[in-house]
Structures are given as C-alpha cells and as structure tokens.
Amino acid sequence: MSLTPAPLLEMRGISKSYGGVKALTDVDFVARRGEIHAVLGENGAGKSTLIKIAAGVVTPDTGTLAVDGAPRAFASPQEATGAGIVCMFQELSLLPDLSVADNIFITSPPRTRLGLIDRRAQRRRAEELLARVGCEDIDPATRIRDLPLSRRQMVEIAKAVGRDPALLILDEATSALTAADVEKVYTILHKLRADGLALLYISHRMHEIEALADTLSVFRNGRRVDTFAKGAHSDDAIVQMMIGREFANVYPAKPKRAAPPPPVLQADRLTFSPGLNGVSLTVGKGEIVGIGGLDGQGQRELLLALFGVLAGVGGTVKIDGTARRIGSPADAKRPEIGMALIPEDRKTEGLMLPMSVAENITAASLGAVTKGVVIDRAGEADNVGRMVKEMQIKVGDLAAPVATLSGGNQQKVVIAKWLLTKPKIILLNDPTRGIDVGTKEEIYALLRRLADEGAAVVLYTTDYAELIGCCDRVLVMYEGRVTAELTGEAITETNIVSAALNLAAETAA
Amino acid sequence: MSAAARFVRYNAGLILAIALFAVIYGTYAVLHPNWGLNVVLQNANESLALIFVGMAQTMAVLVGGLDLSVGPLMTLTNCFGSIVMAGSGGSVLAGVVGALALGAAAGFMNGCVIVYGRIQPIIATLATGAIYLGCALILRPTPGGAVNGDIAWAFTNDLNELGLTFGWWEDLGPIGLLPMQALFLAAVIGLVWFPFRATVLGRGCYAVGSNEQAAYMSGLNVNRSKIAAFTLGGFFAGCAGVYLTLQMGSGNADAPQAAEYTLRSIAAVVIGGTSLFGGTGGVVGTIFGALVLRSITFIFRVIPAGAALSFVADPLLQPLFEGLILLLAVSLGAARVLRVKNRLSLFT
Numbered sequence: 001m002s003l004t005p006a007p008l009l010e011m012r013g014i015s016k017s018y019g020g021v022k023a024l025t026d027v028d029f030v031a032r033r034g035e036i037h038a039v040l041g042e043n044g045a046g047k048s049t050l051i052k053i054a055a056g057v058v059t060p061d062t063g064t065l066a067v068d069g070a071p072r073a074f075a076s077p078q079e080a081t082g083a084g085i086v087c088m089f090q091e092l093s094l095l096p097d098l099s100v101a102d103n104i105f106i107t108s109p110p111r112t113r114l115g116l117i118d119r120r121a122q123r124r125r126a127e128e129l130l131a132r133v134g135c136e137d138i139d140p141a142t143r144i145r146d147l148p149l150s151r152r153q154m155v156e157i158a159k160a161v162g163r164d165p166a167l168l169i170l171d172e173a174t175s176a177l178t179a180a181d182v183e184k185v186y187t188i189l190h191k192l193r194a195d196g197l198a199l200l201y202i203s204h205r206m207h208e209i210e211a212l213a214d215t216l217s218v219f220r221n222g223r224r225v226d227t228f229a230k231g232a233h234s235d236d237a238i239v240q241m242m243i244g245r246e247f248a249n250v251y252p253a254k255p256k257r258a259a260p261p262p263p264v265l266q267a268d269r270l271t272f273s274p275g276l277n278g279v280s281l282t283v284g285k286g287e288i289v290g291i292g293g294l295d296g297q298g299q300r301e302l303l304l305a306l307f308g309v310l311a312g313v314g315g316t317v318k319i320d321g322t323a324r325r326i327g328s329p330a331d332a333k334r335p336e337i338g339m340a341l342i343p344e345d346r347k348t349e350g351l352m353l354p355m356s357v358a359e360n361i362t363a364a365s366l367g368a369v370t371k372g373v374v375i376d377r378a379g380e381a382d383n384v385g386r387m388v389k390e391m392q393i394k395v396g397d398l399a400a401p402v403a404t405l406s407g408g409n410q411q412k413v414v415i416a417k418w419l420l421t422k423p424k425i426i427l428l429n430d431p432t433r434g435i436d437v438g439t440k441e442e443i444y445a446l447l448r449r450l451a452d453e454g455a456a457v458v459l460y461t462t463d464y465a466e467l468i469g470c471c472d473r474v475l476v477m478y479e480g481r482v483t484a485e486l487t488g489e490a491i492t493e494t495n496i497v498s499a500a501l502n503l504a505a506e507t508a509a
Numbered sequence: 510m511s512a513a514a515r516f517v518r519y520n521a522g523l524i525l526a527i528a529l530f531a532v533i534y535g536t537y538a539v540l541h542p543n544w545g546l547n548v549v550l551q552n553a554n555e556s557l558a559l560i561f562v563g564m565a566q567t568m569a570v571l572v573g574g575l576d577l578s579v580g581p582l583m584t585l586t587n588c589f590g591s592i593v594m595a596g597s598g599g600s601v602l603a604g605v606v607g608a609l610a611l612g613a614a615a616g617f618m619n620g621c622v623i624v625y626g627r628i629q630p631i632i633a634t635l636a637t638g639a640i641y642l643g644c645a646l647i648l649r650p651t652p653g654g655a656v657n658g659d660i661a662w663a664f665t666n667d668l669n670e671l672g673l674t675f676g677w678w679e680d681l682g683p684i685g686l687l688p689m690q691a692l693f694l695a696a697v698i699g700l701v702w703f704p705f706r707a708t709v710l711g712r713g714c715y716a717v718g719s720n721e722q723a724a725y726m727s728g729l730n731v732n733r734s735k736i737a738a739f740t741l742g743g744f745f746a747g748c749a750g751v752y753l754t755l756q757m758g759s760g761n762a763d764a765p766q767a768a769e770y771t772l773r774s775i776a777a778v779v780i781g782g783t784s785l786f787g788g789t790g791g792v793v794g795t796i797f798g799a800l801v802l803r804s805i806t807f808i809f810r811v812i813p814a815g816a817a818l819s820f821v822a823d824p825l826l827q828p829l830f831e832g833l834i835l836l837l838a839v840s841l842g843a844a845r846v847l848r849v850k851n852r853l854s855l856f857t
Contacts, residue, residue, distance in 0.1 A: 057726070078728040093726040097719040097788035102712060106727045109709065116707035141515060 006069030007032045008167050008198040009054060009085070014063035016049050023049040024060070025222045031167060031198040036189060038201045038209045041219035042242050042464070042497070047202055050219070051169050054200070055087035056080030067166075081107070084166030088156050088173050094144045101126035101140035104159045129158045134184035149274070150177050157185060161192070168192065169200040174208065186211060204294050206235055206501055218242055235503060236494075243464075243493045250441045251469030252448040261285045264320060264456035265339075265425050267306060271314035275301030277480035278315070283425070283456040288447060290471030290491075291460040293500045298480040299460045300344065303427045306458075307341040308332045319425070333364065333421055340364075340418035344429040346407075350414040353403040357395050358384045360402045360413050365420035387416040392442065408439030415446070426450060427458045432466065444470055464496050478502045522782015522790060526797035529780070533804040540811040546667075546686060553690035554665055554756055556803045558583065560694065561749035562770045563777030563799040564702075564792040565616075568742035570778050572735050573718045573787030574630025578619060578638030579746045580771035584762055585645040586612045586750025591654030591760025601660050608754070609747040615641060616743015620736030630739075638771070645762035652761035654754075661758045664689050690752075694796065697748055702792050705741060714738045718787025745792075776835040777802055785839065805834065 009031040016024045024046045031037050041047050052058040053065070056074030065072055067083050074080040080087070094103050101122050102109075110121040126140035135154045144152060153173065160168055170189075174182050189199060189212060201212055209216065210230070217227040218241045225241050233241070261284030269278045275298040283289045291299045305313040308326035316323055319337050326332045332339040343349035351360055361384050366375060384398060391412045395405060402413055411431060418426070428447075432440045447470060451457050461467060467474050474491050476484040476499035484499035486492075517524060538544045562579050569576035586608040594604030615637070622633045663674035669685035672678035678685075705711040713734030716724040725731050749770075754760060781798025783790025806827070812819050820826075 076728070077726055078730065081728045089726060093723045095716045095719040095723055095727070095788070098712070098715055102715075106712070106716060106724075107709065107729055109712070114704075116704055117709070117712065119707070141512070143519060 005033075006066070008068060010066045010069075011050075011054070012064045012066075014050075014053060014060045014065070016053065016058065016060050022222050024053075027063070027219075027222070027224050029217065029224060030227075031200055033166075033196045033198050034193055035214045036193055036199045036201055036212050037215045037217065038203065038213035039217050039219065040209070040238065040242060045219040045242070046222040047219055048171070049222075051087060051171055051200065051202065054080070054085055054167070055089075055169060056085070057087075078107075081163060084164075085169070086160045086163045086165035086167070087169040087171065088160045089171050094152055094156060094159075096145040097143065099141050099143055100130075100138055100147070100155050103144055103155060104129060104140075104162050106159070108163075125162075126158075129162045130155075133158045133161060133188055134181075150181060153177055154181060154184075157188065161188065165197060167198045167200065169202075171202045172204070173201075174203065174205070182208075204501055206238075206503060239494060239497050239501070239503075243497055250444065252445050254448075254472055255286075255452070257472075261287055263318075265306075265458070266318040266321075267315065268318070269315040270302065270305055270317075272301050272305050272310050272312065275480055276305060276313070279477070279480070279482055280315075281458075281475055281482065283458055285454050285456060286451045287473065288451050288457040288459060288471050290467040290474040291458065291477060292464065292467045292474050292496050293477040293483075295462060297477040297500075299477055300429060301480075302477070303341060303429050303458070303460060306332075306427060307339060338422065338424035340421055340423035340426050342411075342414055342418060342426070342428040342431050344433075346410055346414050350417075351402050351410060354401050356399045357388075357393075357402050357405065357413060358398040361387055361416050362420065364417045368420075383420055387420060391416045391419075391446075408435040411435050411439065411443070415443070419450075423455065425456045425458070427460075429460050430462055431459070432461065432463065464493050467491065467496060468493060476500055520782075523794040523797065526781045526794050526801060530797045530800045530804060533801060533808060537804055537808045537811060540808065540813075542811075550666060550688050550690075552803070552807060553688045556800060557690040557694065558749045558753045558756070559770065559773055559777065559803060560796050560799040561697075561745050561752060562774045563781070563795040564697075565742040565745035565749065566771075566774035566778045567781070567783055567790065567792045567795045568714070568738045568745065569630055569634070570775075570783050570785060571714050571718045571787055571790065572630075572738045573721070574623070575775065575785075576619065576634045576739070576742055577631060577771055578615070578634040578641055579742065579749075579774050580767035580769070581638040581641040581645070582612055582615050582743060582746035583749040583753060583770055584764075584767040585615070585641040585648075586747045587753045587757075588645040588649040588654075588760040588762050590751055590754035591656065591757075592648060594656045594754060595654050596657065598657075598660070601657060604754070605751050608751045609744060612747020612750060613740050613744040616746065617736065617740040619743065620739030623739065624732045624735050638767075642762065642764055642767055645760075649760045649762045652759060652763075654759040656754060656758045658758065661755050664755050668692070693748075693752065697745070698793065698796075701741070701744070705737075706791070710734055710737045715788055718789075720788070772835070773799075773802055773831070776831070776838055779835070779838040779841075802831070802834070805830070 007030045011027065011029040014024055014027045015022070027046070027050065029050065039047050039050065049058060053060050056077045056079050059075070067085070072083055074083070095106070104126050105122050109117045110125060112118045123140050130136060130138050130140065133154060135158065138147070138151055138155065144155065147155065157173065174185055177185065193199060201209070203209060213230050215227060215229055218225045218238060220242060263282045263284050265283040268280050270276050271278055279298065279302055281289065291302065293299060301310065304310050306317065306326070308328045308331050317326060318324065324337055326337060326339070329341070331337065347353065352363065358380070362380050365383070370376060388395060393409050393412045393416065395409065402410060405413065432443055447457055447459065459466070459470060468491050471491065474486045474496065475482045476486070476496060478500065483502055486495055486499070541548060562583055565579040566576055589611055590604045590608040593607055594601045619634055619637050622628060622637060623630050626633065659674050663671045666689060667685060668681055668687050668689065671689065672681065672685070710733065713724065713729050714737065716727070716729055717731050717734050721731060777798035778795050779785060779798065780801050781790065781794030781796070783794055809827070
C-alpha cells in the first residue's frame with residue numbers, strides 16, 4: 001500500500017484542436033479527493049474543453065487520463081459516469097418533458113424485481129435527495145418545464161449528487177441561483193468535500209471562489225498557467241495571470257473627439273427574459289462601441305433584440321431621435337432604420353451555403369435592383385462586382401457555391417451583403433471568430449472606415465484585444481446589465497477583465 | 510399543485526381526445542336507428558387495425574420523427590399472415606407469432622437505418638416502406654389466402670362467440686359480451702406498452718424526444734432508445750397486420766390502403782395528444798385519437814338523407830374531410846410556436 005494515494009483524476013500532456021484552433025496545448029491537470037479545485041480563465045482559455053474531456057464528451061488529440069492511477073479513455077459521457085466522474089454542464093442537461101424524479105434517476109432508476117422502474121421507490125429517493133440539497137419544496141412529480149430556472153439548477157445538483165460521484169464537476173453551477181440557494185449549495189459542496197469527493201468548480205464569480213476553493217488553477221490560451229493554494233495570490237495578481245499576453249498593433253488609429261457625436265441609435269432600458277435586465281446604450285454617428293464581458297451575459301440577446309429577432313422585448317429604441325418599433329429583421333432593414341446585423345454564426349445565420357457567392361452578396365438588397373417584380377440581372381452583377389472589389393473578396397467564380405470559399409472570405413461575403421443595404425447602424429456579433437489574422441486586420445480597417453463615413457457601429461466580441469484596439473467606447477455587461485462604461489485611455493485589459501468579473505460590485509457586497 | 514390538477518394538466522391531450530371521442534361516438538349512437546352490441550362489435554372491428562397502426566406511429570413521433578412505413582408494414586405482415594395462417598390451429602399460431610416477429614424485425618431495421626445510417630426517419634421509412642410494400646407484393650401478387658373461417662370468426666367477435674366456436678363455454682354472462690378487440694388491445698397495452706414505459710429504454714425514448722442533446726449528456730444510450738422505439742413501432746404494425754388478416758380472412762398487398770393507413774396514423778397520433786416535436790404523449794392517447802377519426806367516418810353514415818348536412822356524407826368527400834381534420838389537429842399541435850420568443854429558434 002502506497003502512502004500517497006494516486007490522485008483521483010490525473011491528466012497528462014492533453015492537447016486538443018478544433019479545426020486549426022488549439023483549444024488546449026499540453027495540459028497537465030490533477031484533481032485530488034477532499035479538495036475543491038477552482039478553474040479560472042478568460043473566454044476561450046480552454047476551461048470548457050478541459051472539463052468536456054474529463055466528462056467524456058470530447059476525446060483529446062493527445063495525452064493521457066487516469067482515474068485513481070488507472071489509465072482510462074472515455075468514449076462517451078456514460079463511460080465517464082461509470083468511472084465516477086459526474087459533470088453538471090452550464091447548459092442544463094435536464095429533459096423538459098420528464099418529471100423531476102424521472103430526471104434525477106434518468107440513467108439508473110430504482111427497479112422492481114421484474115427489472116421495471118419502481119416509481120414509488122424512485123419518488124421516495126428523489127424526495128430524499130432533494131431534501132439533502134435543501135429543496136424540500138420541489139415536488140418530484142412536477143415536470144421540469146414547469147419549474148423556474150433557479151429550481152431547475154437545484155434539480156441538476158440533486159441529480160449529480162444522486163449519481164454518487166467520486167469527482168463532481170460544476171460548470172457555472174450557480175449562475176441562475178438565488179442567494180439563499182447559493183448558501184445551500186456551499187453547504188452541500190463542503191459536505192461532499194468532507195465525504196472525500198474531488199470537486200472541480202468553474203465560476204467567474206471571485207467571491208464564490210474565495211468562499212469555496214482550496215486550490216486554484218488559472219488557464220490562458222489553452223495552457224495551464226499556474227496552480228496554487230487559495231490565498232497565495234491577490235485578486236489583481238490572478239487577473240494579471242488570466243490576461244498576461246502581448247498584442248500586436250494591427251488596429252487602425254482612433255479619431256480624437258472634442259464633443260460626443262450626435263446619437264444615431266438610442267436604446268433605453270431594454271428587457272428580455274432571459275438575458276436582458278434593463279440595458280441602455282447610445283451610439284453616435286461615426287462611433288464604434290464595443291460590447292464586452294464574459295460569455296452569456298446578455299450581449300447576444302442585446303443585438304438580437306435591437307435587430308427585431310426577439311419577441312416580447314421591453315424598453316424603447318430611438319433611431320435618429322425618433323422612437324421606432326423594430327419587429328423583424330425586415331423592419332430593421334428599412335431605410336428609415338437602416339440597421340444591419342452581421343450574425344454570430346455565418347454558416348447558419350449569415351449565408352445560404354449552397355447558393356452562389358453572387359446570390360449571397362445581393363440577398364439582403366434585392367429590393368433595390370428589381371425592375372417591377374423581376375430581379376435586374378445587370379444591376380445585380382454591378383453591385384456584386386463593386387463589393388467583391390471593395391471588400392477584396394478572393395473568389396474564382398462568382399457562380400460557385402459560397403461554401404467553397406475560405407472562412408475569412410465567407411465572412412467578407414456576409415459583410416458585403418449588408419453593406420449593399422447602405423446601413424446607418426451596423427451590429428456585429430463576434431465577426432472575427434475563426435478567421436485568419438490577415439482578414440481580421442482588413443475587417444478592423446473596414447469598420448473604422450465605415451465609422452468615418454458616418455455609420456454607427458456596435459461590436460460584440462469575445463476577444464478583449466479587439467475591444468481595446470477597435471472601439472471608441474466599451475460597455476461591459478454582467479448578468480444582463482451594463483455594469484461599466486470605459487472610454488479612451490480607460491479601455492485597458494485590466495479594467496475590462498475586472499469589470500467583466502464584476503469585481504468592484506462584489507468587493508463592495 | 511394538487512395531484513389531480515397536475516394529472517389533468519399533464520394529460521390534457523389524452524383527456525381532450527377521450528372527451529372528443531365520447532361526444533362524437535355518443536352522437537353517432539343516438540343518431541343510429543338500431544345501435545346496439547352488434548354495432549359496437551362492427552365499429553371495433555373497423556377500428557382496431559387503425560389503432561395499432563396509430564400506436565406504431567406514436568413510437569416514431571415520441572422520439573421526434575415520423576414513420577412512413579407503418580402502413581406498408583401492416584400490409585406486409587397481413588400478406589405474410591394470410592399465407593401462414595391458412596390451415597389448422599397450429600399454423601394460425603405460427604402465423605401470428607411469425608407476423609409479429611416480422612413486424613418487430615422490420616421496425617428494428619428501420620431503427621438501425623435511422624441510427625447508423627444517420628438518415629432522417631421520414632426519409633428512411635419512405636424508402637423502407639416501399640421495400641415492405643414490394644415484399645408484400647412478392648408474397649401476394651394477387652389478393653387471396655383463406656384463414657380458417659371458424660378461427661377468424663371467433664377472434665373478431667365477443668368472448669361468448671369464442672367459447673361457442675370451440676365449445677369451451679356456453680355463456681359467460683355480461684363478461685361474455687366483451688369484444689375480442691378490446692381484449693387484444695388491453696393485452697398489448699398491459700403486457701407490452703406499460704412494462705416498456707417502465708424500463709430505462711422506454712423512458713429513454715421520451716428523453717430523446719424531449720431533448721436529444723440533454724439525453725446524451727445525461728449519459729443515456731440515445732441510439733438504443735431510438736432503435737427500441739422503432740422496433741416496438743414495428744411490433745405494433747405487426748399487430749395491425751395480424752388483426753387485419755383475422756378480420757379479412759385474407760391478404761392483399763394494397764398500396765393505396767397502406768398509404769391511407771399511414772396518413773391516418775399521423776392524424777390519430779396528433780389528435781391523441783402526442784406532440785409532433787416528440788417527448789410527450791403516448792400510445793393510450795393514440796387509441797382515442799384513432800377512435801375519434803373512425804367515429805367521424807361512422808357518423809357520416811347515419812346522417813339522415815335530406816338533412817341540411819347530408820351533403821357531407823358523400824363518400825367522395827371523405828378524403829377532403831379527413832385532410833381538413835388532420836390539418837386542424839396538426840395546427841393545434843403546433844400552437845406552442847406562438848410562445849417562442851427568440852424567432853431564430855423557429856427555424857431550427
């Protein structure tokens with residue numbers, strides 16, 4: 001018998017790429033029994049990939065994984081669960097049409113001697129489990145669909161605990177919880193730690209990590225930067241560790257302004273459930289306003305709400321000082337509003353992949369080139385030719401399907417499509433994701449040129465360097481609100497990251 | 510929420526289907542000049558095959574698909590049964606078991622094509638449905654076959670007739686009036702459906718239809734559940750084929766009839782309260798959905814000539830009305846689209 005037992009989970013030399021993008025590079029990671037291990041990092045630092053590998057959702061390209069010293073390779077979440085690794089994912093894994101009890105015991109319900117599900121025993125054990133996580137108020141017979149989000153998350157916790165895990169991974173497990181529930185979760189997690197479980201805790205809330213974690217690991221750009229005991233470093237030092245990168249000067253110069261430009265887009269207290277809790281913003285003529293913050297704080301909803309995609313949005317929107325109701329993307333495109341949205345996922349929302357490059361470029365502006373009801377082919381061809389030249393789209397055959405272009409050129413087609421509508425307001429949702437550096441630079445230059453020509457630009461990006469390099473102003477969102485507005489010299493990575501983690505408010509609280 | 514209120518809420522589709530059936534069939538019984546046990550038997554006879562085909566369709570819909578091969582599979586098992594069952598008691602038994610096994614095997618094949626071929630259920634079953642119909646035509650190029658008349662008679666009437674035909678009993682009193690169709694249905698529901706629902710596999714079918722990603726992330730075997738759903742669907746289609754054989758006493762590779770059954774099976778599922786999005790409902794609702802469809806057909810027969818509405822009884826108009834009813838039922842099922850807040854999710 002060895003004196004120091006093997007750690008519960010040990011990962012060695014793990015690498016994983018998606019396409020050409022490296023999500024994890026040569027990562028070693030260890031989780032021990034009786035320890036709550038917090039994992040920190042910016043968007044895209046590799047945290048999710050790490051836990052997905054541990055939970056059997058993703059297989060690594062290289063590297064090994066051992067549970068209790070024995071090497072394992074998980075082909076599915078089932079196998080990982082079998083090895084005692086249970087993961088609570090950020091996106092809830094509950095089945096809306098099944099009852100609470102059915103969900104908790106989805107894979108291994110109590111059975112009768114005939115091998116059938118013993119509903120009575122299942123109900124009783126569900127009640128016990130819910131009581132264990134302090135949720136006696138949830139009736140196990142209720143359908144998940146009928147529960148509010150905060151209760152669902154507690155059911156998710158009960159479900160995870162009910163699987164008797166050896167390693168429990170919690171990915172943003174408390175994001176939707178009320179303060180009282182968060183306290184209950186703390187109690188449960190401390191108890192599980194005392195029972196000898198290993199816990200991996202992923203959260204963006206520093207005060208939660210203060211309250212819970214024994215050990216912290218910081219990830220950056222797909223690498224584990226450091227692992228240390230709680231208290232070894234200050235919050236500021238941890239933030240520095242999360243950023244710690246140099247960036248090249250690929251951005252065009254920002255104009256100096258004496259007075260704020262005249263407002264083009266004014267949104268007042270926009271609400272939408274879920275995601276927006278009263279967001280106001282003003283974007284002036286010729287301005288590039290960046291939207292920052294951690295993933296999923298309502299940024300996408302904000303752009304979709306402005307563009308008329310969401311139904312039931314509260315608040316008002318003024319364009320050039322006139323209140324407007326934008327009920328659909330077709331409304332948003334009308335000349336008096338003149339809005340364009342470059343969507344997040346060009347493959348599903350931006351392009352009709354099997355259609356030709358030319359057809360895609362003119363898809364949003366066909367109204368301008370029709371003669372009666374017939375599309376004016378010559379006018380269309382003129383527009384296409386002009387945009388291909390202006391945007392420097394590298395295309396051999398305009399009649400070829402747009403799917404044959406490279407990612408960067410596809411994105412240029414999406415942008416060209418919207419520029420043909422001569423928009424006054426341009427909304428962009430992470431426009432440089434997954435495209436090459438050269439094209440990124442061209443897009444930055446283009447955005448500045450459009451702004452100089454008088455457009456109001458709203459840029460949501462997950463890359464902080466872009467916020468700093470491109471934007472005249474940056475609004476940082478947290479839990480559906482704008483929590484910080486940074487201008488000029490104040491747009492620094494440290495400020496953005498602390499605002500994104502809402503450090504100021506949490507220190508005050 | 511009290512247990513009763515919750516039951517009503519979670520079974521609203523089923524309750525609605527039962528109420529609809531009670532109203533429509535009640536009207537029919539009142540309008541019928543001499544409604545009685547014989548009429549009930551006749552109605553049951555005309556309904557059972559559709560009920561089974563509807564149950565088969567329910568399995569595909571539960572996991573979020575459509576099965577276009579349920580009608581053809583009924584036809585195939587009918588033709589198979591009509592060949593094997595032409596003979597003594599032993600061959601009838603062999604025919605029944607064989608046809609049910611054939612149905613389950615074909616359903617299993619559907620499931621494998623869908624899961625391992627990664628083909629949408631509607632396309633996969635369009636193809637396999639054509640295959641099943643083709644096999645039926647090979648087995649029975651022309652309608653025919655002669656099932657032992659006594660046995661066919663005994664199994665498509667009431668319990669008393671069963672006893673009388675074989676000399677097992679004379680008169681069981683009120684129990685003897687139970688239609689055999691009800692007993693068959695009760696047997697399949699009680700011995701196959703309820704136990705299936707209580708297995709992890711059965712619950713997995715609901716989970717897959719409810720949210721396939723979450724089911725996978727919960728560590729469920731998604732593929733196995735899908736294959737199980739289609740296999741059980743094939744078994745139910747086999748039940749329909751067997752009953753059709755007993756009822757007709759023969760087999761017929763009738764393509765229009767197969768298509769008609771497939772279409773009506775979808776209507777029965779929707780009227781029975783199973784969501785076309787998958788994950789909610791079940792075969793019990795479909796039984797009443799099928800009965801509602803049949804009752805509408807029945808009621809057209811008893812509308813008195815010369816009444817203001819008598820034109821609707823025109824047999825030529827039947828397909829039109831059935832199409833309208835299907836459209837109405839499907840629109841009701843799609844009403845939840847009205848609650849969608851992110852309009853992008855309408856298109857995925």
